[in-house]
Amino acid sequence: MRKELGILSLLAVLCILVAALNPQFLSSANIQNTTRLIGTYGIFSIGVGIVIVTGGIDLSVGSMFALLGVLLSLMLTQWHWPPLVAVAVVLILGALLGGIHGLLITRLGLQPFLVTLCGLLLYRGLARYIAADVVQGFGAGTGFEWLRDFTTGSIGQVPMPFVLMMIVAVVMWVLLHRSVYGRYLFAVGRNEEAARYSGINSRNVIASAYVISGSLAAVAAILLAFYTNSVSPSSHGNFYELYAIAAAVLGGCSLRGGEGSIIGIVAGTALLQVLRNLVNLLDIPSSLDFAVMGAVILIGVIVDQVLRPKRK
Amino acid sequence: MLEMSGISKRFPGVTALDSVKLSAGRGEVVALVGENGAGKSTLMKILAGIYRPDSGTIHFHGKPVSIRSPRESSQLGIGIIHQELEVIDTLDVAANIFLGREPTWAGALKLVDRPRINSQARQVLARVGMAIAPEALLRTLSTAQRQLVEIARALSQNAELLIMDEPTSSLTLSETERLMHVVADLRSNGVSIVYISHRLDEVERLADRVVVLRDGRNAGELRRGEITKERMVQLMVGRDLKAFFTEPAETRGDVCLELRGLRTERYAAQPISLSLRAGEILGLAGLIGAGRSELAQTVFGIDASMGGEVLLDGALLNIRSPQDAIRHGIYLVPEDRRNCGLLTGMSVRENITLPNLSRFSAGGWVSRPRELAGAEAACAELKIKAASVEVAAASLSGGNQQKIVLAKWLSLKPRVILFDEPTRGIDVGAKAEIYQLMRRLAAEGVAILMISSDMEEILGNSDRVAVMHEGRVTGVLQRSDCTQEAIMQLAVA
Numbered sequence: 001m002r003k004e005l006g007i008l009s010l011l012a013v014l015c016i017l018v019a020a021l022n023p024q025f026l027s028s029a030n031i032q033n034t035t036r037l038i039g040t041y042g043i044f045s046i047g048v049g050i051v052i053v054t055g056g057i058d059l060s061v062g063s064m065f066a067l068l069g070v071l072l073s074l075m076l077t078q079w080h081w082p083p084l085v086a087v088a089v090v091l092i093l094g095a096l097l098g099g100i101h102g103l104l105i106t107r108l109g110l111q112p113f114l115v116t117l118c119g120l121l122l123y124r125g126l127a128r129y130i131a132a133d134v135v136q137g138f139g140a141g142t143g144f145e146w147l148r149d150f151t152t153g154s155i156g157q158v159p160m161p162f163v164l165m166m167i168v169a170v171v172m173w174v175l176l177h178r179s180v181y182g183r184y185l186f187a188v189g190r191n192e193e194a195a196r197y198s199g200i201n202s203r204n205v206i207a208s209a210y211v212i213s214g215s216l217a218a219v220a221a222i223l224l225a226f227y228t229n230s231v232s233p234s235s236h237g238n239f240y241e242l243y244a245i246a247a248a249v250l251g252g253c254s255l256r257g258g259e260g261s262i263i264g265i266v267a268g269t270a271l272l273q274v275l276r277n278l279v280n281l282l283d284i285p286s287s288l289d290f291a292v293m294g295a296v297i298l299i300g301v302i303v304d305q306v307l308r309p310k311r312k
Numbered sequence: 313m314l315e316m317s318g319i320s321k322r323f324p325g326v327t328a329l330d331s332v333k334l335s336a337g338r339g340e341v342v343a344l345v346g347e348n349g350a351g352k353s354t355l356m357k358i359l360a361g362i363y364r365p366d367s368g369t370i371h372f373h374g375k376p377v378s379i380r381s382p383r384e385s386s387q388l389g390i391g392i393i394h395q396e397l398e399v400i401d402t403l404d405v406a407a408n409i410f411l412g413r414e415p416t417w418a419g420a421l422k423l424v425d426r427p428r429i430n431s432q433a434r435q436v437l438a439r440v441g442m443a444i445a446p447e448a449l450l451r452t453l454s455t456a457q458r459q460l461v462e463i464a465r466a467l468s469q470n471a472e473l474l475i476m477d478e479p480t481s482s483l484t485l486s487e488t489e490r491l492m493h494v495v496a497d498l499r500s501n502g503v504s505i506v507y508i509s510h511r512l513d514e515v516e517r518l519a520d521r522v523v524v525l526r527d528g529r530n531a532g533e534l535r536r537g538e539i540t541k542e543r544m545v546q547l548m549v550g551r552d553l554k555a556f557f558t559e560p561a562e563t564r565g566d567v568c569l570e571l572r573g574l575r576t577e578r579y580a581a582q583p584i585s586l587s588l589r590a591g592e593i594l595g596l597a598g599l600i601g602a603g604r605s606e607l608a609q610t611v612f613g614i615d616a617s618m619g620g621e622v623l624l625d626g627a628l629l630n631i632r633s634p635q636d637a638i639r640h641g642i643y644l645v646p647e648d649r650r651n652c653g654l655l656t657g658m659s660v661r662e663n664i665t666l667p668n669l670s671r672f673s674a675g676g677w678v679s680r681p682r683e684l685a686g687a688e689a690a691c692a693e694l695k696i697k698a699a700s701v702e703v704a705a706a707s708l709s710g711g712n713q714q715k716i717v718l719a720k721w722l723s724l725k726p727r728v729i730l731f732d733e734p735t736r737g738i739d740v741g742a743k744a745e746i747y748q749l750m751r752r753l754a755a756e757g758v759a760i761l762m763i764s765s766d767m768e769e770i771l772g773n774s775d776r777v778a779v780m781h782e783g784r785v786t787g788v789l790q791r792s793d794c795t796q797e798a799i800m801q802l803a804v805a
Contacts, residue, residue: 174677178677178678179673179676179677179678180669180670180673180676180677180678181676183662183666183669183678184669186658186662187655187658187662187666190655190657190658191651191655191656191657193651193652194651194652194653194654194655195655195666196614196634197612197614197634197644197646197652197653198634198655198666198667198720199634199635199637199638199667200635200666200667201633201635258655258657258658
């Protein structure tokens with residue numbers, strides 16, 4: 001809880017600071033856009049965070065956005081598949097890819113870093129090949145207007161991705177923090193061997209985390225594709241896996257596994273987006289975007305390490 | 313050459329060494345024997361510079377010395393061959409021998425002089441009679457060869473005193489034979505050797521003198537001519553049994569767990585047959601490495617079975633994972649409490665409820681109040697002393713940690729509990745509590761297998777004792793036939 005409070009107060013301080021320096025931060029257009037991004041990023045960051053809780057890592061989500069985005073565009077605009085079918089295919093594919101990662105990691109004993117790094121390379125390459133390295137768009141949206149309006153729309157003033165993220169967050173919070181399955185996730189992350197001695201099927205628990213990550217990445221892929229409205233196969237989703245890992249770590253997940261919380265991951269995501277927003281609003285050259293994020297994360301983890309209660 | 317006297321070392325709650333003396337002359341092989349926990353390792357760690365003695369003096373070459381670090385130990389000329397070999401698998405033989413003392417070319421860059429390192433390695437390898445290329449990677453070598461590499465490393469540092477801790481525990485017979493020759497050669501070249509071993513036949517053959525430790529004290533010394541297995545065993549065990557052990561079961565039920573020709577991964581060629589009755593405590597004695605833990609882990613489904621059958625109440629079981637074993641009511645209290653028995657970073661509550669979370673939940677949703685009540689009830693029942701059930705398991709004493717491991721299983725209606733070293737590292741009071749608990753479970757009809765390297769524990773609590781040696785059950789003794797000597801004879805086979 002201490003970590004969540006830390007990150008939430010950092011977030012609050014940052015918001016007040018930016019708002020004071022540039023009142024535009026609080027304009028409804030800016031808030032809408034920022035929360036829209038927090039929603040999209042939050043969904044896949046939660047998935048990656050679950051994987052991190054089991055002591056693994058998922059580097060493949062950014063490339064999955066490109067591959068699934070390209071496929072979504074082709075299915076809707078070229079092959080004219082019914083939108084619901086296209087969405088279902090994307091979701092199933094995401095879960096399937098995650099499942100393959102999970103199987104490779106738990107059945108063959110490959111390292112999560114390697115498996116998902118290969119995914120990162122593989123899906124990026126496939127996306128570029130399938131799209132012939134040409135930017136894919138959604139045109140006028142003929143035939144799937146409702147889908148586009150749904151993903152880019154709002155409920156009242158609240159952008160749909162944020163609404164979806166809140167739903168995902170609540171479901172995953174219950175799953176991670178209140179269910180038997182969630183306890184097993186923490187247990188295998190803490191010490192897979194001891195979990196096994198307690199009769200937990202640790203291989204299946206770990207593999208399932210990758211399925212969750214792949215599925216949530218697929219949801220985010222649809223939102224992101226319609227948000228950008230065009231999918232450039234070589235750059236769409238670049239580095240997004242790192243946003244997710246940064247958000248999870250900022251939110252209190254330990255890369256050693258066994259620690260983390262949904263509230264922390266969401267707060268971490270929000271913090272990253274507010275930082276990007278700050279770069280924009282405070283006229284910091286946008287080329288410094290990454291540098292600002294890197295510096296803030298570094299300061300955050302240093303402070304956390306220094307304030308951590310000393311252990312024997 | 314070496315003269316240790318009055319060496320004492322106390323750890324919190326236990327006196328490991330009490331005024332122990334040990335000496336070794338030039339070119340003498342001194343065997344150091346004693347039961348597990350007699351203080352042999354502590355004494356060696358003092359020589360290795362890992363522990364400092366609380367009192368006592370060490371003379372080396374007639375001069376008083378104090379050994380403050382492993383580095384000082386090796387500078388004096390003491391070489392230690394650990395039971396767990398300390399070599400780096402991914403480096404070659406020469407690099408391992410000269411690790412940290414690599415010969416370098418002249419110049420500020422300190423580049424490693426490969427030709428010189430290899431030729432020096434070749435020389436020292438010849439001294440241990442090892443014809444192997446210095447460029448061979450360690451991981452391609454057998455255990456026996458790695459051990460020789462360690463010995464070569466010690467010799468390359470001009471070691472005059474070699475301490476060998478259970479050097480043959482993982483060697484085959486012919487490898488052991490070769491090591492015997494190497495040791496004899498070293499002796500005739502004036503190297504002194506302190507040889508720690510459980511294998512009394514080796515000691516009988518090799519030692520010029522035998523020093524026996526028991527409970528951290530010198531129990532006696534045998535000179536050439538007096539050294540026999542029987543006399544060593546007598547000196548190793550002769551002591552009183554304490555009063556806190558449990559009475560045997562009055563009635564025993566039918567055979568509950570039966571192993572028929574079960575083969576473990578480690579000793580795949582040795583089929584094991586054992587039967588365990590409901591309500592009895594079967595002690596499983598033997599030396600470290602005899603294959604007892606592997607047996608328990610195979611029954612529990614942690615290790616794959618290499619063949620044979622496990623029957624519960626006469627029905628054949630197919631145990632392929634711990635889940636299968638748990639489903640049949642077979643539980644393991646593992647030897648490595650901190651890494652296998654517990655999730656030390658998680659709370660007492662989370663540990664206790666982990667294997668049976670579904671009891672405290674409905675539809676996959678964990679009920680905190682029920683879980684809390686369950687954990688607190690278990691703590692009260694087993695008298696687990698913790699500030700609250702929310703503290704991390706790591707913060708508790710060994711005895712309380714072990715009770716948590718037990719608490720995990722007790723609410724699950726055990727049929728069979730396999731205890732692997734149930735009281736290792738636990739203080740006397742908690743030990744007695746765990747013995748009572750085992751006896752109570754047996755009285756309730758649970759079949760208990762108790763692996764222990766503590767002779768008192770085996771004798772004081774077992775209704776029958778099975779003894780293992782190198783993967784085989786060498787004998788099963790009824791309680792009336794159990795003596796320390798009888799068990800030790802079977803254990804060294």
